[in-house]
Amino acid sequence: MKRMHFTEANVRALKTDGEYADDEVQYLRLYVTAGGTAKKWGIYKWIAARKHAVRRSLGDYIDLPVDEARQKAKEIYAALKYEASATPKAVTTTLGAALDEYTDSLTLKKRKQPRWADETFRREGVYDDWLERPMGNITAIELEGRQSKITKERGPAAATRALKSFRAVYAYAIRRKLYQGDNVGMDLELIESEPRDRVLNDRERGQVLAALETDEFKFTIWRPFFRLLQLTGVRWGNLAAANWKDVDLEAAIWTIPGSESKMKNVMRVRLRAEAVELFREQVGKDKTWVFPSPKKSRSGHITEPGYAWLRVLEAAGIEHATPHDLRRTFGSVLLRGGAPLEVVKETLGHRNIQTTERHYAFMDDLTVRKYLDGISG
Structure with missing residues (x-):
C-alpha cells in the first residue's frame, strides 16, 4: 500500500496497479487495476473489538470525484465507529x-x-x-x-x-x-427417588407373560421386547438400541459394546433358546435395529417403552412396577435359584461384585423369610 495526497490530477495520472491511501482521510483507499484503466474508491477500518478489518466499497472514481469520495468515506466511517462501539445484541437461541x-x-x-x-x-x-x-x-x-x-x-x-x-x-x-x-x-429442586427394591413375584411374572400373549400385544413389537427383558435382565435402553451387527444368533450371544454399556465395559449376553427365537422373530424388520421405531424416531429404534409398559401392567393387573424392575427381578430369580453372586454379577454386567451386593442386599430378607416360612410350629 502506498500513501499519497489525493488530488484530481495525481489520481487521474495513476497507472500502476495497487492500493493507495489518502494522507488527509487516512482510511480512504483507491484501488487501481488494469494498468490504471479501472479505479475504485473504498475505505478500510480495523475494528479492535472484532479483531479484524472491515472494508467498504464507495464506487468508481469516474463517478465520484476526490472531494466527494472523502466526504462519503467520512460518513461511512462514522457509521462503522458507532456500530463497533454499540452494545452487542443479546444472542437469541431457541x-x-x-x-x-x-x-x-x-x-x-x-x-x-x-x-x-x-x-x-x-x-x-x-x-x-x-x-x-x-x-x-x-x-x-x-x-x-x-x-x-x-x-x-x-x-x-x-x-x-x-x-x-x-x-x-x-x-x-x-x-x-x-x-x-x-x-x-x-x-427447581431436583428430587431424587429412593433406590427401589421392587421385584415381581412368581405370580406377577406369570401375569405379565399372560398379558403379553393377549391380542393387544401378541402381534406387536412389545411382546418380544418385554419378554426379552424378562429373559436377559438387560437394561431396557440397551435392548431398545440393540444392533444386528452385535447379535450372533448361531452362537446365541449378543454383545453390548462398551460405548453403549452404563459401566463402559463390553457385555456378553448369553441367550437361552427362547431368547434366540424372539430375536429371530425380529429378523428382516430392519437392517440395523432389532427393534426399529414404528414412529420413525430420530434414533431409528424404539426409545420410550413407558406407555406400552403401563398398558401391559393394566392388562396384567399389576401396580407400581417399572421396566427396570424386570432386570432386578431377573437377578433375584438367579440368586434364589442358587446362582453364585459372581454369576449374577457377570450376567448383569456389573463392574465389580460390590455393586451386585449393594443392589441385591434386600435379597437377604427374602431368603430369611423363605426359610422361616418353611419352619413348622
Missing part, C-alpha cells in the same frame, strides 16, 4: 437449537446415549411444544408447572429425568455462550 447443538456435542465426543436429552425433550407433554421458543422466554414458574404436569402424567422419575435434561441443555448453552441468561432449571 430451546430446540440449543438442544440440537448439545446432542451434536455428545455425539462428537462419543458419549454414551448422546440422544438422551433429545429423546426426553421430544416426548409428547414434556418440552416438545417449547422447542421453538427463545430460551430467555421460559420462566421458572412455567417450568414448575410443566414439571407438576409431567409428574402427574408420567410419574416422579420421569419428571426428575426431564428436569436433569433441561438443566443440562441450559448449562451447555450458557457455557457455549448460546444463551446469556440464567439456568432457570436450577430454581
Whole structure:
C-alpha cells in the first residue's frame, strides 16, 4: 500500500496497479487495476473489538470525484465507529437449537446415549411444544408447572429425568455462550427417588407373560421386547438400541459394546433358546435395529417403552412396577435359584461384585423369610 495526497490530477495520472491511501482521510483507499484503466474508491477500518478489518466499497472514481469520495468515506466511517462501539445484541437461541447443538456435542465426543436429552425433550407433554421458543422466554414458574404436569402424567422419575435434561441443555448453552441468561432449571429442586427394591413375584411374572400373549400385544413389537427383558435382565435402553451387527444368533450371544454399556465395559449376553427365537422373530424388520421405531424416531429404534409398559401392567393387573424392575427381578430369580453372586454379577454386567451386593442386599430378607416360612410350629 502506498500513501499519497489525493488530488484530481495525481489520481487521474495513476497507472500502476495497487492500493493507495489518502494522507488527509487516512482510511480512504483507491484501488487501481488494469494498468490504471479501472479505479475504485473504498475505505478500510480495523475494528479492535472484532479483531479484524472491515472494508467498504464507495464506487468508481469516474463517478465520484476526490472531494466527494472523502466526504462519503467520512460518513461511512462514522457509521462503522458507532456500530463497533454499540452494545452487542443479546444472542437469541431457541430451546430446540440449543438442544440440537448439545446432542451434536455428545455425539462428537462419543458419549454414551448422546440422544438422551433429545429423546426426553421430544416426548409428547414434556418440552416438545417449547422447542421453538427463545430460551430467555421460559420462566421458572412455567417450568414448575410443566414439571407438576409431567409428574402427574408420567410419574416422579420421569419428571426428575426431564428436569436433569433441561438443566443440562441450559448449562451447555450458557457455557457455549448460546444463551446469556440464567439456568432457570436450577430454581427447581431436583428430587431424587429412593433406590427401589421392587421385584415381581412368581405370580406377577406369570401375569405379565399372560398379558403379553393377549391380542393387544401378541402381534406387536412389545411382546418380544418385554419378554426379552424378562429373559436377559438387560437394561431396557440397551435392548431398545440393540444392533444386528452385535447379535450372533448361531452362537446365541449378543454383545453390548462398551460405548453403549452404563459401566463402559463390553457385555456378553448369553441367550437361552427362547431368547434366540424372539430375536429371530425380529429378523428382516430392519437392517440395523432389532427393534426399529414404528414412529420413525430420530434414533431409528424404539426409545420410550413407558406407555406400552403401563398398558401391559393394566392388562396384567399389576401396580407400581417399572421396566427396570424386570432386570432386578431377573437377578433375584438367579440368586434364589442358587446362582453364585459372581454369576449374577457377570450376567448383569456389573463392574465389580460390590455393586451386585449393594443392589441385591434386600435379597437377604427374602431368603430369611423363605426359610422361616418353611419352619413348622
